Amino acid sequence: MVKRKTNSPARRNTSATRTHDHVIGIDIGGSNLRVALADTSGQIVGKWTASTKSTSSPQMVVQQIRAGVYQLLQEASLPRTSLLSVAAGAPGVTDRGAGVVFATSYLKGWKNVPLGQLLENALGVPAVVENDVKLAAVGENWLGAARGVPSFVFLAIGTGIAAGIFINGQLVHGADWVAGEVGYLIVPGTPEAPAKPGSPGPLESVIGGEGIRQSWLHSNGERGSKRIQDLTATGIFYHALTGNRRAKTVLERSARILAFAVYNISTVLNPSLFVLGGGVGTNGPLLAATQRTLDPYTQPSRPKLVTSALGPDAQLMGAIRLALDGAKVIVD
Amino acid sequence: MVKRKTNSPARRNTSATRTHDHVIGIDIGGSNLRVALADTSGQIVGKWTASTKSTSSPQMVVQQIRAGVYQLLQEASLPRTSLLSVAAGAPGVTDRGAGVVFATSYLKGWKNVPLGQLLENALGVPAVVENDVKLAAVGENWLGAARGVPSFVFLAIGTGIAAGIFINGQLVHGADWVAGEVGYLIVPGTPEAPAKPGSPGPLESVIGGEGIRQSWLHSNGERGSKRIQDLTATGIFYHALTGNRRAKTVLERSARILAFAVYNISTVLNPSLFVLGGGVGTNGPLLAATQRTLDPYTQPSRPKLVTSALGPDAQLMGAIRLALDGAKVIVD
Numbered sequence: 001m002v003k004r005k006t007n008s009p010a011r012r013n014t015s016a017t018r019t020h021d022h023v024i025g026i027d028i029g030g031s032n033l034r035v036a037l038a039d040t041s042g043q044i045v046g047k048w049t050a051s052t053k054s055t056s057s058p059q060m061v062v063q064q065i066r067a068g069v070y071q072l073l074q075e076a077s078l079p080r081t082s083l084l085s086v087a088a089g090a091p092g093v094t095d096r097g098a099g100v101v102f103a104t105s106y107l108k109g110w111k112n113v114p115l116g117q118l119l120e121n122a123l124g125v126p127a128v129v130e131n132d133v134k135l136a137a138v139g140e141n142w143l144g145a146a147r148g149v150p151s152f153v154f155l156a157i158g159t160g161i162a163a164g165i166f167i168n169g170q171l172v173h174g175a176d177w178v179a180g181e182v183g184y185l186i187v188p189g190t191p192e193a194p195a196k197p198g199s200p201g202p203l204e205s206v207i208g209g210e211g212i213r214q215s216w217l218h219s220n221g222e223r224g225s226k227r228i229q230d231l232t233a234t235g236i237f238y239h240a241l242t243g244n245r246r247a248k249t250v251l252e253r254s255a256r257i258l259a260f261a262v263y264n265i266s267t268v269l270n271p272s273l274f275v276l277g278g279g280v281g282t283n284g285p286l287l288a289a290t291q292r293t294l295d296p297y298t299q300p301s302r303p304k305l306v307t308s309a310l311g312p313d314a315q316l317m318g319a320i321r322l323a324l325d326g327a328k329v330i331v332d
Numbered sequence: 333m334v335k336r337k338t339n340s341p342a343r344r345n346t347s348a349t350r351t352h353d354h355v356i357g358i359d360i361g362g363s364n365l366r367v368a369l370a371d372t373s374g375q376i377v378g379k380w381t382a383s384t385k386s387t388s389s390p391q392m393v394v395q396q397i398r399a400g401v402y403q404l405l406q407e408a409s410l411p412r413t414s415l416l417s418v419a420a421g422a423p424g425v426t427d428r429g430a431g432v433v434f435a436t437s438y439l440k441g442w443k444n445v446p447l448g449q450l451l452e453n454a455l456g457v458p459a460v461v462e463n464d465v466k467l468a469a470v471g472e473n474w475l476g477a478a479r480g481v482p483s484f485v486f487l488a489i490g491t492g493i494a495a496g497i498f499i500n501g502q503l504v505h506g507a508d509w510v511a512g513e514v515g516y517l518i519v520p521g522t523p524e525a526p527a528k529p530g531s532p533g534p535l536e537s538v539i540g541g542e543g544i545r546q547s548w549l550h551s552n553g554e555r556g557s558k559r560i561q562d563l564t565a566t567g568i569f570y571h572a573l574t575g576n577r578r579a580k581t582v583l584e585r586s587a588r589i590l591a592f593a594v595y596n597i598s599t600v601l602n603p604s605l606f607v608l609g610g611g612v613g614t615n616g617p618l619l620a621a622t623q624r625t626l627d628p629y630t631q632p633s634r635p636k637l638v639t640s641a642l643g644p645d646a647q648l649m650g651a652i653r654l655a656l657d658g659a660k661v662i663v664d
Contacts, residue, residue, distance in 0.1 A: 093632075150505060165600070167499050171511055174602025174633070175483060181632035188524050194628040201599075201631065245659045260518055267516045267533075268600050270495070270506025296526040299533065300425075300513035301506070 018077055020226035023327055024069050025319030026088035027132065028052065028061060030063075030106030035068040037076060038320045040084075040329045042143075044071040058101075058113040066122045084329070085125050087322035089315045090115060094175050099129045102177070105160075105198060126328045133180065134171055135278055135318030136308075142321045144309035145275045147160070152273040153265055154308075157258070157281035161204040167269065183208065187260035189253065203261055207254045208232045209280050215253070219246045237285040251293025255289030263294060266303035277308035336458065339576075347390065355659055356401050356455075357651030358420035358605055360384065360393060361499040362438030367400040369408060370652045372661045374475075378404040390433075390445040398454045417457050419654035421464035421647045427509050431461045434509070437492075437530060460658045464647050465512065466503055468609055468640075469496025471650030476641035477607045485597055486604040486640070487514070489590070489613035493536040499601065519592035521585065533594055540584045541560070541565045541612050541630060547585070552576045587621030595626060598635035609640035 022045070027034040031053055037046040046128070048068035052061060073080060089112075091102025099116020119127035130138075137146070137154035146152040146166070154164040161183035165172040172179045184201030186192055191202045205211050212233035219228060225247075231239060231247075237254075238246035262274055276282055291305055310317055333583035354377070369378040380400040384393060393591055397420070405412060422445075423437025430525060431448020442492075451459035463469075469478075478484040486496040494514035498505040504511045507590040516533030518524055521536045530576070537543050544565035563571060563579075570588075572579035594606055608614055623637055642649055 146636060163600070168502060169503055172601060173501055175604040176633045178604055178632040179600070179602040181602070183600060184632050185596055186519065187596075188520055192592075193522050197631055209515065260524075263518055264519075264596055265600055266513070268495070268514060268597055269504060270511040270513070272507040272510055299527045299529055300510040300516050301508045329508045 003246045005313065011299050017300050018084040020328075021084050021329075022073075022076075022078060022082050022100075022307035023320060023323035023329075024086040024087060025073075025316050025321075025323055026065055026119075027135075027315040027319060028088060028090050028107070029132070030091055030104075033064055033068070034063060034317050035065060035072060035317055036320060037069075037072040037078075038323075040318075042324060044316075044320070045076050048072050052107065056107045057109050058115065058118060059104065061107075062118045062122050063220075065119065067264070071122060077138045078169055080124075083123065083138055084327035085323045086120060086123055086125070087128040087130065087319040087326060088115060089130055089134075089135035089319050093181070094129055094134075094184050096128065096130050096325060097172065107185035112113060122224055126324045126326050130318070131162075131164075131177075131180075132161040132315045134164040134309075137166060137171065137275075137318065139310050139314040139316070139318030140275050140277075140308060140322050141166055143315060143317055146307050147228055147272055149272050151271045152270070153271045154181075154271065154275045154277060154314075155262070155281060156278040157204075157208065158277065158278035159204075159209045160200065161261075161278075163210055163265065165269070167270075169269075170196060177198065182261060183264065185264065186215065188261065188265060189257040201301050203257070205238055206262075207257050207280070212250060212280065215251055216247070219250060229310040233280045234283050237283050251285060255286055255293050258290045259297070261282075262290065262305065263297050264302050267300060270301050272304070275308055276299060276301055276305060277314060278312070282307045282311070334488070336446075342587075344620060349413045351419060352414040353416050353659075353661075354405075354408075354410060354414050355416050355652060355655035355661075356404075356418040357648050357653075357655055358397055358451075358645040359467075359651060360416060360420060360422050360439070361368065361438075362423055363414070365393060365396055365400070366402060366648055367397060368648050368652060369401075369410075370655075372656065372659075374649075374652055374656060376648075376652070377408050381405050383561040384406075384439065384577060387440050387637060388439045390447065390450060393439075394450045394454050399453065401455060403633065412456075414556075416455050416654045416659035417459070418451055418455055419460040419462065419467075419658060420447060420451060420456065421467035421651050423461055425438075425513070425564050426461055426463040426466075426499075426507050428460065431459065433461065458652045458658050462650070462654060463494075465494040466496040466505075467650030467654065468646035469498060469607075469643075469650065470653050471642050471646035471648070473498055473609050474653045475649055476646060477638050478605055481604050483601070483603045485601065485603045486646075487594070487613060488589065488610060489536075489540065489608065490610035491541045492532065492586045493540055493593075494609075495597070497601070497603075499603075509623060514597065517593050517596065518595060519589060521589040523586075535589070537591075539612070541587050544582060544586055546613065548579070548582050549635040551582060562582040565612045566615050569615050573617055583617060584622055587618055587625050590618065590622045591625035591629070594622065594635050594637065595629050602633050603653060606635055606637045608637060608642055609643070614639045614643070 091106040163180035183204035240251040423438040495512040515536035572583040
C-alpha cells in the first residue's frame with residue numbers, strides 16, 4: 001500500500017532502520033478533540049480524545065494536542081523523534097497555504113489563528129492545517145466511498161453544511177479559501193436574503209440540524225409529548241417513517257431543498273459522485289427521500305449519491321493522509 | 333510571447349527553417365462558421381466566414397471548413413504542409429478526449445459526431461474538439477479578461493446559458509462532459525420542474541435571450557408599437573433605462589435571477605472572477621442591475637464580475653490556443 005520515497009529532502013533520517021516513523025492526524029471539533037497516531041502505511045496505532053468544551057482557546061487546544069501526542073507515542077513505546085509530521089483539521093475557513101484558521105463559529109476566540117505555526121512550535125515537526133470538511137473529503141478519497149475517484153463532492157450536513165470538492169484529483173480551495181461553503185446556497189425553499197456574517201447560511205439555516213429542529217417545533221405547535229418535541233433532525237426523519245404527518249412534511253421539505261442543492265452543485269461541476277456525511281447527511285430516510293426527489297432530474301446529468309464510508313473518522317483519516325503527504329511518504 | 337519546443341514528437345519537421353508553421357482555429361455556430369489562420373505566436377493572419385444555416389450536416393460543415401482552410405492558406409501564400417494542427421469549437425456537449433460532439437440543439441442532425449476524426453481526415457493534421465463556451469473561457473484566460481487567472485468562470489448568456497470553468501489553471505469538464513451546463517440551474521424565480529431532454533434548462537428558459545423576450549411579450553400584453561413588441565433582450569434592457577416601467581420589471585427580475593445563479597456558482601467554487609459573455613451577458617444595464625443585486629451578498633465571499641474582453645472572438649482565440657497546444661507549441 002505504501003512505499004517510502006528514498007532520498008526525500010523532508011525525511012530527517014534516511015537510514016533504513018527507521019521503521020518506527022509515524023505521523024499524527026488531528027481533528028479539532030467544537031465539542032471534541034481527536035488525535036490519532038499512524039504508521040507510514042496509514043494504519044492507526046493509537047487514538048486519544050479530549051473535550052474542547054471548556055478549553056477552546058487556540059493555545060489551550062495546542063497544549064491538549066501536545067499532551068495527547070506524547071501520550072500516544074509513549075503508549076506505543078515510540079521515541080518523540082519517531083514523529084515525522086502532523087496534520088490538523090479545524091471547523092472553519094482555513095488557509096492551508098499559510099496554516100491559518102481565519103474564523104470558526106464552533107470554537108470561541110478563534111480568529112486568524114496561526115495553527116500551523118503553533119503546532120510546529122509545540123511538536124517540532126512540520127504541520128499541515130486544513131478545513132475539516134475538506135479533510136473528510138481527502139479521507140473518503142483515500143480510503144472511503146470516493147476511493148480513487150478524481151472528481152467528487154463530499155457534502156457534510158450536520159449543524160452546518162459544507163462541501164469538500166475534488167476536481168481532477170485536486171481539492172478545490174477557492175480564491176478566498178471558501179470554496180465548498182455550500183451552507184450559503186440559495187435555492188427554492190431557502191431564505192433569499194443575504195446571510196449576515198457569523199450567522200448560518202441560507203441553506204444550512206433550513207436543512208442544517210438546528211434548522212430542521214426549528215421547522216419541526218414550528219410545525220408541531222404545542223402538540224406531542226416533550227420527548228416528541230425534543231426530537232433531533234435524525235429523530236424527526238425516523239419519526240416520519242412511523243407515519244407522522246407533520247414529521248413527513250418536514251422530511252419531504254428538507255429532502256426537496258437538499259435535492260435542489262445537490263442538483264445545482266451537480267449542474268455546475270458534473271462530479272462522478274456525491275458522498276454524504278454528517279449526522280443529518282447520512283440519515284437513511286432523508287437520503288431516500290432526496291434520491292426520490294432527484295430521480296426525474298436527469299438533465300444535464302443524473303447526480304449519484306452515496307453515504308460516507310468512514311463516518312466520523314473521515315476527517316481523522318484525511319488528516320493522517322495529509323500528514324503522510326507532508327512527510328513525503330508516498331501512499332498509493 | 334511564444335517559444336517553440338524543440339524536439340517535440342508532434343512536430344512534423346524540426347528544421348529551423350519552418351518559420352511558415354501555422355494553425356487553424358474554428359468556431360462552429362448555429363448560424364455562422366468562422367475559421368481563422370494564425371501563426372505560431374497566435375497572431376491571426378486571416379479570417380474566413382460562412383453561413384451554417386442551410387448546410388449544417390457534419391459532413392457539409394467539414395467540407396466548408398476544408399474549403400475555408402485552403403482558401404486562407406492560399407491567400408497567405410502558404411503551402412498546405414505549413415498547417416500543424418486545428419482546433420474547433422461546437423455549440424453542444426463535447427467529449428474532448430474522444431473528439432466527439434454528443435449533441436447540440438443549434439445544428440440539425442448533429443448527434444455523436446466524431447468531429448475530431450472528420451477534421452483529421454479532411455485536413456491531414458491533428459484536430460482538437462471542444463465545447464464552444466469552454467473554448468471561449470480558454471480564449472479569455474489566454475488573452476482576455478481572465479488573462480493568467482487560474483480559477484474563474486466564463487459565463488455565456490445568449491439564447492442559451494453555459495459556463496466555462498477554470499480551476500487551478502485547468503478547464504473543468506465533468507464526468508459526463510457537462511460541467512458548466514449552468515443553463516439548468518434552479519434558483520428562486522426559475523421553474524422548479526425537471527427540464528425535458530432537448531428543451532432549455534430552467535435558468536436559460538427565463539433569462540436566456542428568448543426567455544427574456546417571452547417575459548417581455550407576456551408583461552406587455554398588446555401594448556406598445558410593433559417595434560416595441562419586437563424588442564430583443566438587449567433592446568428591452570436599454571428600453572428600461574428610458575424609464576419604461578414594464579421593461580424595468582423585466583430587467584430587475586432578470587438581474588435578480590442572474591444574481592442568484594452567479595452567487596450560487598460563487599458559493600460552490602469561490603472563483604477569483606466571473607467573466608460575462610454573450611449578447612445578453614455583456615448587456616450594460618443587466619450587468620449593472622445584477623451587480624447592484626449582488627452587492628449585499630458578501631458571505632461567504634463577494635463575487636467579482638467583469639465583461640468579456642474578446643467578445644465574439646473569444647471562442648476563436650480559444651480554438652487557436654488549443655490548436656497551438658495540440659501542435660506542442662509553447663505559448664507563454
